[in-house]
Amino acid sequence: MTGSRLWPPTLAAAGLAIALVGGAVAQPRIFELNIEKGRLPENQRLVRVRQGEEVILKWRADQAVVLHLHGYDIEARVSPAAWTEMRFTAAATGRFPIELHAQTHATIAHLEVHPR
Amino acid sequence: MGALVLLAPGAAAAHGFGQRYDLPVPLALWVTGAAAAVALSFVVIGLFVKAAPGERDYWRSNLLRFAPGRLLAHAGVRRAARGVSVGLLVLVLVASLAGDQTPTRNLAPTAVWVAWWVGLAYVSALVGNLWAVVNPWAAMWSGVETLLGARGRRPPWRYPGWLGYWPAVVLFLVFAWIELIYTGRSIPAHLGRLILGYSALTFAGMALFGRATWLRRADPFATAFSVLARFAPTEIRTANPDACQRCAAPCAGPDGVCLDCGDCFDRAAPARREWNLRPFAAGLLRTDDVTPSMVVFVLLLLSTVTFDGFTATPAWAGLEGALYAALAPLGEARLTVIGTLGLLAFPLLFVLVYLAFARWMAWMAGGPLSTGAVARLFVLSLVPIAIAYHLAHYFTYLLVQGQLLIRLASDPLGLGWNLFGTARYRPDIGLVGARAVWYTAVVAIVLGHVVAVWVAHVVAVREYRDRRAALRSQLPMLALMVGYTVVSLWIIAQPIVETR
Numbered sequence: 001m002t003g004s005r006l007w008p009p010t011l012a013a014a015g016l017a018i019a020l021v022g023g024a025v026a027q028p029r030i031f032e033l034n035i036e037k038g039r040l041p042e043n044q045r046l047v048r049v050r051q052g053e054e055v056i057l058k059w060r061a062d063q064a065v066v067l068h069l070h071g072y073d074i075e076a077r078v079s080p081a082a083w084t085e086m087r088f089t090a091a092a093t094g095r096f097p098i099e100l101h102a103q104t105h106a107t108i109a110h111l112e113v114h115p116r
Numbered sequence: 117m118g119a120l121v122l123l124a125p126g127a128a129a130a131h132g133f134g135q136r137y138d139l140p141v142p143l144a145l146w147v148t149g150a151a152a153a154v155a156l157s158f159v160v161i162g163l164f165v166k167a168a169p170g171e172r173d174y175w176r177s178n179l180l181r182f183a184p185g186r187l188l189a190h191a192g193v194r195r196a197a198r199g200v201s202v203g204l205l206v207l208v209l210v211a212s213l214a215g216d217q218t219p220t221r222n223l224a225p226t227a228v229w230v231a232w233w234v235g236l237a238y239v240s241a242l243v244g245n246l247w248a249v250v251n252p253w254a255a256m257w258s259g260v261e262t263l264l265g266a267r268g269r270r271p272p273w274r275y276p277g278w279l280g281y282w283p284a285v286v287l288f289l290v291f292a293w294i295e296l297i298y299t300g301r302s303i304p305a306h307l308g309r310l311i312l313g314y315s316a317l318t319f320a321g322m323a324l325f326g327r328a329t330w331l332r333r334a335d336p337f338a339t340a341f342s343v344l345a346r347f348a349p350t351e352i353r354t355a356n357p358d359a360c361q362r363c364a365a366p367c368a369g370p371d372g373v374c375l376d377c378g379d380c381f382d383r384a385a386p387a388r389r390e391w392n393l394r395p396f397a398a399g400l401l402r403t404d405d406v407t408p409s410m411v412v413f414v415l416l417l418l419s420t421v422t423f424d425g426f427t428a429t430p431a432w433a434g435l436e437g438a439l440y441a442a443l444a445p446l447g448e449a450r451l452t453v454i455g456t457l458g459l460l461a462f463p464l465l466f467v468l469v470y471l472a473f474a475r476w477m478a479w480m481a482g483g484p485l486s487t488g489a490v491a492r493l494f495v496l497s498l499v500p501i502a503i504a505y506h507l508a509h510y511f512t513y514l515l516v517q518g519q520l521l522i523r524l525a526s527d528p529l530g531l532g533w534n535l536f537g538t539a540r541y542r543p544d545i546g547l548v549g550a551r552a553v554w555y556t557a558v559v560a561i562v563l564g565h566v567v568a569v570w571v572a573h574v575v576a577v578r579e580y581r582d583r584r585a586a587l588r589s590q591l592p593m594l595a596l597m598v599g600y601t602v603v604s605l606w607i608i609a610q611p612i613v614e615t616r
Contacts, residue, residue: 115550
């Protein structure tokens with residue numbers, strides 16, 4: 001009898017523990033991306049993450065630009081003064097272009113969200 | 117490459133409008149798919165060495181024997197469908213010319229490129245030739261004929277036999293250029309003017325050569341959808357050779373069978389009408405009406421579908437980049453020139469490769485059939501591979517971009533309306549996961565390949581009679597099909613890159 005009454009709190013404690021551990025493990029993935037003369041360095045043009053991950057893209061540019069992450073449809077105004085963040089959970093899989101909107105539109109990088 | 121990307125004006129995917137967000141199919145999966153295609157080819161051949169039907173006929177079940185079938189095929193229902201179709205065309209035209217010119221806020225680009233061109237291709241291949249029933253231009257012209265009492269009257273000009281399907285070939289090439297190369301394709305007003313131009317051409321053609329003849333021979337869309345619909349599991353058939361002899365369109369084949377002719381269906385007595393369910397791809401077994409111009413049309417259709425996918429691969433981007441540097445004197449027009457050259461080169465390559473294989477097949481079989489005869493007999497057997505690739509290629513595109521219609525239904529002109537309360541709907545990009553897309557794509561392509569091998573075999577056994585000759589003729593065909601399937605799989609395993 002006492003055993004069955006103990007169940008709910010035990011389950012709740014276990015759930016909480018899993019949530020805490022999970023939260024501690026799921027650090028956001030942070031990527032620092034530097035735009036120079038409208039381009040990213042070769043090694044920053046592909047951002048690969050796993051589905052469900054928390055993602056932070058930190059942008060910096062040598063001149064004021066507008067960036068657009070397609071699909072997730074997130075826009076960011078980036079100025080030379082400070083880092084600008086795009087923060088989201090990578091819920092949908094796919095390969096999403098990130099466009100730089102200036103006088104012309106150009107794809108400067110791709111975000112790839114791979115299935116778990 | 118980077119410089120090229122920066123110079124390219126605007127940003128759009130290769131196909132008409134909207135972007136595809138597909139992840140490339142992983143290497144292991146596409147290699148498995150290719151291996152499965154090869155292995156299953158031999159299974160199909162193994163089965164056919166023992167027993168092949170080698171017939172023209174196939175299983176059919178007339179849906180008009182059942183009440184729901186009769187209701188769906190009722191003249192009133194068909195008229196209503198045509199009415200809706202004309203209404204939608206007018207709405208798209210008004211939206212394109214008078215609505216907001218942002219492509220995603222205007223109904224026209226999504227309606228034309230996503231719903232009509234990609235969506236209707238799916239319906240044609242998987243359900244039946246819906247376009248033949250609801251084609252709004254045909255419906256309007258048929259209405260005009262009835263009003264003027266000109267139904268059944270002889271058109272002023274006789275359509276010359278030597279023209280064959282060549283007008284459809286030329287017009288389809290023009291359409292493909294607009295779909296894949298022309299940068300104004302997603303701008304509503306440009307699209308509107310193109311629709312008006314097409315309307316003028318189609319009405320003129322129907323007036324001069326007769327509605328049915330023009331649609332069957334010269335109209336690129338009626339021809340394309342009818343080729344795809346040969347794969348579909350439904351057909352309309354008129355069991356009345358007399359009605360077909362009187363038909364303005366050359367609809368009865370040499371075998372006297374009248375298939376997919378709406379006019380004959382309307383004229384025939386109800387007891388003579390059939391709306392049949394049939395096995396998938398059964399329509400591809402009928403090769404009597406395949407002329408040289410039809411061979412070219414089918415190859416053109418297949419090559420543009422492949423070219424569409426190829427232009428999004430890094431390989432094409434590299435080629436384009438190299439040509440871009442080499443063609444510097446051409447200035448701004450370079451990307452258009454390169455794209456146009458590619459669009460012309462692809463069909464040419466398809467025709468040359470196919471004819472080379474047809475020659476090889478004729479030689480291997482050593483029988484009475486010439487290279488030309490072989491080319492006409494087997495071209496339709498390639499269609500399932502193209503359909504499967506098309507399904508794989510546009511699966512997520514249709515599901516994701518198609519959702520724009522939910523929003524646009526409420527505000528088709530982008531004027532801030534909210535007719536159905538869905539104007540703020542945001543497409544869910546996570547509707548299908550990458551893994552589901554990969555497996556669907558690879559399974560579809562492998563299945564398409566198996567069906568293609570099956571069709572080619574049935575035709576070969578039927579035409580050669582001699583089983584050994586049939587088998588020998590199929591070895592080159594098999595090599596061609598494996599090559600085509602592997603190219604399709606390779607394209608969906610490439611990361612999508614945008615160069616324009």
